[in-house]
Amino acid sequence: MQPTVDNVKKAKRALSLAQDIVRDIEAGARVAGDRLPREEEMLARYEVARATLREALRFLELQGVIHLQLGRSGGPVVARPQTGDFANSLSLILHFMEADLRGLLELREAIAPDVAAYAAQRATTGDLSALADCLKELERNEAGSQFEELNRRFHDLLGWASGNPLFGLLTSSMHLLTREFSRSLGYSAQERAVQLRFLRRVLEAVRTGDAQAARQAMAKLVSGSASYLAGRSPELVSQKVKWGQI
Template identity: 30%
Template sequence: MKPVPALSGVKQKLAERVARRIEDDIVRRGWPVGEGLGSEAELVVRYGVSRAILREALGILTYKQVVAMRRGRSGGLVVHAPAAAVVAGSVATYLHLIGVSVDELYDARITLEVLAARLAARRIVEDDIERLRTVAATDPIGMPPSLVIAEVSRNPMLAILVPTLTRVTGALAGGPRPDFRLGPSAKSARGHALRAIAESVVSGDEATAARRMRRHLEGERTWLKRATASSEVPAAAPASGATSAERIALTVAGAIRREGHAPGHVVGNEAALRDRLQVGRAMFREAVRILEHNGVAQMRQGPGGGLVVARPDPVRVVQALALYLEWLAVTPADLLEVRAAVELRVVELAAARFPGADPEPLLASLTAAPDGGRAEAGVLVTLAGLAGNRLLALFTAAFGRLSSFRTAEPAHDALARIVDAVVVGDSSLARNRTARYLQVLAGSTTPGTAVRG
């Protein structure tokens, strides 16, 4: 069994490290939206880099919509409120670039959307009912009922993660497209399922809402796997709302996957690729920036240079997701609700896949976490890598950047018992011990307190 590669990205370029420093400064200042951070000349001095490196760093942050450069006499770098759609698009683009599978996608969707259905049934209020029923009855393109249910759950993490996975689903299905229509029987079955889920949420029946959501998503998984294996849907398309540069980046990444190029392979030089893609220099270079940001390819200068295949790097997208969740000021209770669902599934999958695997990386990660807190996130990220699901691994890594719990020695002992259960391949025991470990963490949270990494 080959585990999923660990979430340890390639060495960051200087511009990326500067971008991270600017992000850290923004977070330390409480994310002051609209506040100026200084002129370009002042920033060059503050961060000790050349104007070219600073501009590249600001390009990364502008792409993530963390900042904007305001021109004019009173201009300079200004802090932006990060947009949920941009973050969702960034995560969705990365997942699309790495060629996430239908099974990986739906395992993550079921984990999160079953939780959302349970919480929505528990927390729905009068003002939510008419909207949920209307969306379930009409199923409009661009606003699937799952998004409304995620909002009704009152967990801000689900309100960003569920739309992200919905965008990936749309890309895998080759849409959404106005000309796409389900057959009458499939449309009728989908409509019935959505209305049934909505009514169970409205009635406050958590168990039924969760069961119906799981059954609906399993049916979607079966259909999409069959459809993508045939000509029923076209090849995966960029998610709706993708920019032209993102579409070009996805085209290049798709070609790299189809042709099976290994890291280090030179796809072509800039002139040849621009000619093949029929794009201008500015658009091509923006697409290359997206590929580099996601670790899919790097532009190498000099003799023998060109666009070089790299190993997709989840660290950047983990940083973007964690940064946005930190800006939302999610509470420890919000975080723990989603962590529990994800980590219970992670240990279950890891234990099922573990027999025959090398236990040393997992045991080493446990040894490195003697005192609780963030160090324990390394164990969970290692487990997520063993689970074989890159989406759950990515979410686990992002959660680890947010966790500020300082747990006592008994909690660390509980983590060691989880590892023992995974190593022997006992999924049920691993879930049981993880549930008890999470109960210890729940006891250390303070309701209403914002999580800060």
């Protein structure tokens, strides 16, 4: 059933209104936790139908821009979109593109070495401390059930340590998208030891500001990891990304 012209127009009006609300949030320097005006005030301000306003607010809630509190004192409250919001939207697109785990692994191979190099140039004292603490936890859990999760956390921290939030966002989102895949496989004891060896090299290169060494160590780590996963479970890396698995 094709959408009617009126429905398309209503959707466009709701999207346009959502954009206006975002601009007003920015103009008013509103931060997470701030309440937006009540419904009657917003209807008067934007001169739209109630249904259009509610559709715009639902759209913004789905994007993580606001959340709607229920009850007598409820209403729209400003939120801060999280990595999970982006990853969820990305997974929907990848679902229809029929992207698979192999594609995500290749993307990681392409960007992870440069992310490590940028981190070597830009990591702060706080970044280095967080990375070192995470690596210590990894070493303590080398044989434990938290190894994969801590491993992902190290790479997430490295992405944000690059000084470019786009790298941090993309790295963390990829890990959310691949979490279910890796849970069903996991690393052998030998592969965990290999991962730790290269992570130590990466951290040392980042600590000393050696971008080239960080890039080389990370390139070997992610390439080896991808080969390990493809060799151990070729059917797994062929699995498609499914929306709703995050």
